[in-house]
Amino acid sequence: MSVSLSKVNSLRLSVVAAAVAAASPQWVVAEESPQAATERIQVTGSRILREGAIAPSPVTVISGRDLVETGAMNIGEVLKELPSLAATYSLANAGRFIGTAGLSLLDLRGMGASRTLVLVDGRRHVASSAGSAAVDTNSIPTAWLDSVEIITGGASAVYGADAVTGVVNFKLKKDIQGFDLVLSRGFAQDNPYDNHKALLSFGTDFAAGRGNFAVAAEFSGQEGMNATDRRQTRTSYMAVANPADRDGRDSNGVFIHDGIPDRITVANAGWYDSSTAGNFKLNGDWYIFNQDGSVRLQELGTTYGNIEHCSNCEFLDLRQYQDLQPSFNRQNLNMKANFDLTDSINLFAEGKYVRSKGSNEGQPSFFEYGSAIRIMRDNAYLDDSMAALMDANNLDSIRIHRFQKDAGRRFEQNTRTTSRFVAGAQGELSADWGFEAYVTHGETKLEQVNYNNLIRTNFAQSVDAVVDANGRIVCRDATARANGCAPTSLFGDNAINDAARNWFNTTSYSHSTIRQQVANASVNNSGLFELPAGMVGFSAGVEYRKEESESVPDRFAATGATFLNSLQYMRGEFDVKEAFTEVSVPLLSDLPLIQDLVFDAAVRYANYSTIGDATSWKTGLDWSLNGEFRIRATYSEALRAPNISELFGPQNQTFFRVTDPCATTERQSQTRVNNCAAIGIAPDFQLNNPAATVEGLSGGNPDLRAEKSDSYTVGFVYQPDFIRGFSMTVDYWSIEINDAIASISAQNILNRCVDSASGPNMQFCNLVQRNPQTQTLRLITSVVQNVAAQTASGIDFEFGYDFDALGGRFNTKLIGTWLESRKTYSFQNFPNEYIENAGVAGDATWQANLSVNYRYDAWTAGFKTRYIDAVSLFTSQSLALNPDPSDIMSYGSYFVTDIRLGYDFASGVKLAFGVDNLFNRDLPGVALGTTAETGLYNNIGRFFYTSFSYAF
Known part of the structure; x- marks a missing residue:
């Protein structure tokens, strides 16, 4: 059970465990745990074994226990609540794109999931989304999760490309002993959402303690929830033209804003230019079909301006087609083993198989304006009232708008299977030199099924119904009749019959395969030679990586014959050969105000088969004034190579x-x-x-270059001796990305x-x-190019205080971020043209989490509250052009509180009960929590859960 590096591994675990014990239930700082000066362990952000747990970069550590012991569906749902992470791809909002339902991706600083490198035990993991490097957190084995470490700033020099904004490293437990079972079940108070989880783990030593073998299985799932299932979200709101607005041009043609909102948000409102029953416009009036197929004037209630909005009217309610949470389930099987081949060499292997299924039920097919359905005068289902109306207006055909609820909601089901295998050796080459070598192979397969995909030609044939010579209603097209065409009416709700639905709807099948192979070898020496201030640390290594991705769309849908987007075949691959090195040099020690001053540097050279040579580097300075106060700073240049989709993606x-x-x-x-x-x-x-x-x-675009980022951090760590148990860290960070790969937005092209x-x-x-x-x-037409730029800066802070009171032990932690700026430049060559996102929805200026945990004998109690500052719904740049766009200009500050109570029995059984969103805090404004900007808000409501665990 890993003797040679088992000492390193066990020390590494003891540091994390000590940090967790000092700051549970939520966020802790790894570097604060005191260790003996002779201990050397590996810390995230460096490959050099170091004394204590002193990280050269700001690292936030979350214990695995705190991620598992929540009511959340998966660890990604918990991590998105961290101030440093954006909720770009959560379960609630991932379904807004084709093929992404069920994904849970991490996005540091909101600068893009593709710019956050996700590792497992410091090693790369196969991607989960075709053509990208993004890793789905659902593929991480939570049963063995020891901690999650988050590094801010570029880390490409240490870990390779994609670590532009930072790294999220999932650290798994090493030697697993005994049997563990965790069961949990939860349900929402005011809607049908519920979830369940089961985790099983077993580990044991073998060969007289020289080896360890463990297996684990996880099963989890949740029921979906529609917007109409919740009181707050079931009402349809619409931002409509404000009748009181008097914006216009003055006599000189200058556009004047009057300070009155251009739009007002109205309840029970929506679009009236489409209907599930079918409607059309004739001579300036809108008509709608009754249930029996007859026609009448549509009730428009109050209308607003020239746009087809109305309130208290017959409008199209889109809320019924909006899911707040998808149906989702996951199975995860894991195996790992290690064996001490000699006293200095340990062999290790691990494997896993993950299967997840996420479903996204969207809108049905619809036809309006240019695609409106043409109905002929001799249509067999035409009601007398409709026929008379057409005759009175000398029409031989008319085009109707229809939102086809009775054709079935379009439904996407994504099944992902991920397999990954790791094998390697680690140990000591000599008393001073350590080594690690490993290979990994990972593969993700996506099976995408799209139900109720309308075939355009078949639909047109089906609705063009006539009466034949025998008095039967048939499809007009003789060839279509011979092929089985079934006619149908479109006049009124639920007019489409089953036979016609089966004729013009199809199920489309697409699949994708992603493969990754990695071979890595490195050596390290924490005492290469001695300087007056201490020992010089060194590490170096080489790595080979190959990435492949293939997406095969449904052949028929790819022709454009169906309602589903016409996606094309994509295949691409690249490989990269890398060499890297790192040094840690003590400059001064044991001087007044300089207990230690250490300089760190790392560099990585890479040769890509696609973009050629690339180099990244990092430097850092760590200054310990005394045992209480430490100052740290880093500067790095990182890169992100264009991914397969960006390089080889077809025009879709x-x-x-x-x-x-x-x-x-x-x-x-x-x-x-x-x-x-x-x-x-x-x-x-x-x-x-x-x-x-x-x-x-x-x-x-095959001519893309690598993105480059420059980032720096500077901060301090303070642990005063006179306040035992108190710790404080504050770090300023700044990230600038140039040559950013981006599509020029369609609106930007037009403007x-x-x-x-x-x-x-x-x-x-x-x-x-x-x-x-x-x-x-x-x-x-829009293709990706190296034209954009992004910048972000802010301050991360953490305060922890652990103390004895009320007969027990309190552990408290406050973690937060002040976002100074987050700018996006559509064109980096125009530095004065940018959008400032700080303070706008999705990028709150202040975010913070406060946790308080209390233990008294066998009882535990936990309290956590999350704060999101008030945000604007409009950027300052857009407000400069139009200062009065809406009556809802912002979302107010937002608090969500969770509690948990548990009891640990002497038998190894633990019971716990918790409530998430204790005060049932509503979503802000009229948000649904299903966009990238609002995904960080709770859209489930008050949620109760209970858990049972047993270990022996």
């Missing part, structure tokens, strides 16, 4: 929600007026709704086409296609 069909800058209502500058005219747009070009969904093409003072910018205008007759937008 997508849809952009954009506002046409050439609509008369959007020409708010003379520059736009002139440039729109120059590209052939009529001066009176007017749209009922300037905002529209437009078809687009997006794809990869930059017509916003140049020198005339239309054809670089962007050539990416836009318009209908030559109507001049409406038809197609926008």
Whole structure:
């Protein structure tokens, strides 16, 4: 059971355990645990074994126990509550893209999940999303999770590419002993959401203690929840044009804002230009079909402006098609073993198989405006009232809008299987030199099934129904009839029959495969030679890595014949050869105000088969003034190589929600007026709704370069002797990413086409296609390029205080972040053109978590509250252009409190009961908690859970 490096491993675990014991139930700082000066252990952020647990970079440590002992579905749902992590891909919001339902990805500083490197025991892990390097936290074995360590800032020099904003390292327990069982079940108070978890683990020594073998199994799942299942989220709200708004141009043509909100948020409101029953516009009036197929004027209640919004009317309620939580389940099987081959060499191996299934039920197929359904006058299902209306207006056909609830909601089911195997050896080459060598192989497979995918041609044939010579209702097209076409009515709710639904709906099957192979070998020496201030530490190594990804779409859907986006085949691969080294040099010691001064440096050279050579490096300085106060600083240059999707992704069909800058209502500058005219747009070009969904093409770019980041941190650690049990850390951090890989947004393409003072910018205008007759937008093309930049800076702080009181032991911890700035630049060559996200939804200026844990004999009690500062819903840049866009301008400050009570029996049984969101805090405003910006808010409500564990 790992003798040679088992000492290192056990010391490593003892440090984490000590830190956890000092600061449970939530967040602790690893470097604060005192250790004997002769002990050398490995810490995250360095490959050199070091005395104590002194990390050269700011590291936040969360105990595995605290991640497991919650009511959350998985560890990703707990980690997203950390102030340093954004809720970009959580269970609640991951389903907003095709193929991502069920994913739980980590995104440090909100700068992109692809820029956060996720490791398991310091080793790379196979990705979970095709074409990317992003790792799904559902694939991590929580039964053996010892701790999670989070490093801020670039760490590519130590761990390789992708560690641009930082590293999240999942550390697993080493020698597993005995049997552990954990069962938990929870349910929400006011909705059908519930979840369950079961963890089993068994480990034992063999060969007279020279080896250890362990297995573990995990089973978990949750029931989905729709927006209509909760009181707060079931009401449909719509931001509508404010009738009181008087914005307009003055006599000089200058646009004037009157300070009155352009839009107001109205309850029981929505779109009236589509309906589940079917509707259409004729002679300026909207008509809707009754249940029996007859037609009447649609009840529009109160309407707002030129956009088809109404309240207290017959509107399309989209809330019924919005899931707040997906259905999800997971099975995780793990095995690991290690064996002391000699007193100085330990062999180790591990393997796992994870299967997760996430479902996302979305909107049904719909048809409106340009895609509205054409109904002929001789349609067999046409009601007399509809026929009379068409005759009175001399119409031989009419186009109806329809949101096809009766065709079935489109339903996506993603099944991911992840297998990973690690084998290697570690130990001592001599008294001073240690080594580690390992290989890993990982594979993720995604099976994506899309139900109720409408076949456009079959649907058109089915709704074009006529009466044949025998008086039967049939499909007009004879070939379609011969192939089994079933006719159907579209007039009224639930008009579509089962036979027709089976004719025009299909199930589409797509699959993806991701493979990763890694071979790594390194040596380390914590006492390479001695300087007056101490021993020089050294490590060096080499690594080979190969990444492959293939996505095979449904062949029929790829032709564009179905309602599902037309996705294309993608395959790509790359390999990289790397060499790295690191040194730790003591400069001064045992001087007044300098107990220790240590300089750290690391460099990594890489050769990619795709982008060629790349180098990253890092330096750091650690200054201990005395046993109480320590100052630390780091500076690094990191890189992120373009991933497979960015390099090899085909041009796929997508849809952009954009506002046409050439609509008369959007020409708010003379520059736009002139440039729109120059590209052939009529001066009176007017749209009922300037905002529209437009078809687009997006794809990869084989000429991409690596992203580069410069980051630095500076901070201090304070542990005063006169306040025993108190610790304080404060670190300022700054990250700048250049040559950032990004698609130019469709809106940016449109705006930059017509916003140049020198005339239309054809670089962007050539990416836009318009209908030559109507001049409406038809197609926008966007591919990824190294054009963008991002910056972020702020302060992380942690305060811990552990003390005895009330006959027991209190452990308290406050962890927080002040976000100074987070800017995004669509074009890095225009440094004055940026969006400041700090203080905007998803990027609160202040976030903090406070935890208090109390133990009295066998009783434990825990309290945790999470704070999110008030946020604006609009950036300062957008408000500079329009200072009065809405009546809801911000979300207020947000507190959520969780509690837990437990009892530990002498027999090894532990029982616990907990309540998450104790005060049933509602979502802010009219949010649903299903976007990247609102995913950090609780959309489940008050949640009760209980857990049972047994260990022997």
